[in-house]
Amino acid sequence: MKCKVCRDRAVIDIRRHNAGFCKDHFLEHLTGQVAKTIKEFSMFESDDRLLVAVSGGKDSLALWDILLNLGYDATGFYLDLGIGAYSRASKDASVSFAEQRSAKLIVRSLAQEHGLTVPELSKLTGRVPCSGCGLNKRYEFNRAALEEGFDVLVTGHNLDDEVATLFGNVLHWNVDMLGRQAPVLEERALEESGTALVRKVKPLVRVAERETAAYALLRGIDYIVEECPLVEGNVQHRYKEAITLLEEASPGTKHQMYFGFLKKASHRFQQEPDGAEVVACSTCGAPTAVWDPARAAVCSFCKTKALALKRKSEGSVARPPRKRRTH
Numbered sequence: 001m002k003c004k005v006c007r008d009r010a011v012i013d014i015r016r017h018n019a020g021f022c023k024d025h026f027l028e029h030l031t032g033q034v035a036k037t038i039k040e041f042s043m044f045e046s047d048d049r050l051l052v053a054v055s056g057g058k059d060s061l062a063l064w065d066i067l068l069n070l071g072y073d074a075t076g077f078y079l080d081l082g083i084g085a086y087s088r089a090s091k092d093a094s095v096s097f098a099e100q101r102s103a104k105l106i107v108r109s110l111a112q113e114h115g116l117t118v119p120e121l122s123k124l125t126g127r128v129p130c131s132g133c134g135l136n137k138r139y140e141f142n143r144a145a146l147e148e149g150f151d152v153l154v155t156g157h158n159l160d161d162e163v164a165t166l167f168g169n170v171l172h173w174n175v176d177m178l179g180r181q182a183p184v185l186e187e188r189a190l191e192e193s194g195t196a197l198v199r200k201v202k203p204l205v206r207v208a209e210r211e212t213a214a215y216a217l218l219r220g221i222d223y224i225v226e227e228c229p230l231v232e233g234n235v236q237h238r239y240k241e242a243i244t245l246l247e248e249a250s251p252g253t254k255h256q257m258y259f260g261f262l263k264k265a266s267h268r269f270q271q272e273p274d275g276a277e278v279v280a281c282s283t284c285g286a287p288t289a290v291w292d293p294a295r296a297a298v299c300s301f302c303k304t305k306a307l308a309l310k311r312k313s314e315g316s317v318a319r320p321p322r323k324r325r326t327h
């Protein structure tokens, strides 16, 4: 196969675009896809301060690399989840990328910030690891962005991630989640408490997982290849496998499902659940949804942390987590 642009030998073919690319034109193509997404969804401006959540994996490091190449003020944020050798390797990959690119990286650890790791949290609360992990990541990413004065929180969710999430949300008719599944979630500021949910954006929604892997490889980015050892039971992976089969049979299926949803259906779902009001958590001050404003509102993060720390101090554990949907 030949490169669509220069007719040189192609190193990758992208069947949904019916095109092959040589190394230079693939890197240019992918960077262009990200730049197009940022512009199309008005994700941020050139003078915004961006905080990029990095895990040491191909998606987040490739995205950080592209944003730096495009000239954005992009700082990395690595959250140590305390998942043994996996966390150590993913932290090393993030730190060495930041050093190579002379980019700023903020590192925080769940154990240091809250006295709990993801495996401990799962054991103490009985929640599947990915569920507690997701809750902690969302909370800590937002807290770091607010405390360090960033305008936008950027995550490396790619097209495969978004399609798998959409597939799961439709399969289970999670209408609240469908209302919040967008490439941009606007900032929600609470004037009275001075806190906020920062603006969140996903510039990789047009890019498939296979393409971020190829980008990272061709750019010589040393990302962590191993999967998290706690991923077993994460149903999103099974959805990804099912969708990949459909994509192989009919290239363009993923793109059609996700962008078709954004264009034709997403406006039918509301971002806030019916009857909910967003107020400040009475423990930590973070915004949280409540249905009865007369009752003290405590956010899910504070509730989960309090339960886990109580059980930790008592030396008790919950029953092993049930296998259930996690994303």
Ligand code: SF4
Binding pocket: 081, 118, 129, 130, 131, 133, 134, 228, 229, 230, 231, 234
């Ligand atoms: S697989 Fe689950 S536990 Fe592991 S990093 Fe991802 S969300 Fe967290």
Ligand SMILES: [Zn+2]
Binding pocket: 003, 004, 005, 006, 007, 008, 021, 022, 023, 024, 025
């Ligand atoms: Zn070419």
Ligand SMILES: [Zn+2]
Binding pocket: 281, 282, 283, 284, 285, 286, 298, 299, 300, 301, 302, 303
């Ligand atoms: Zn709270």
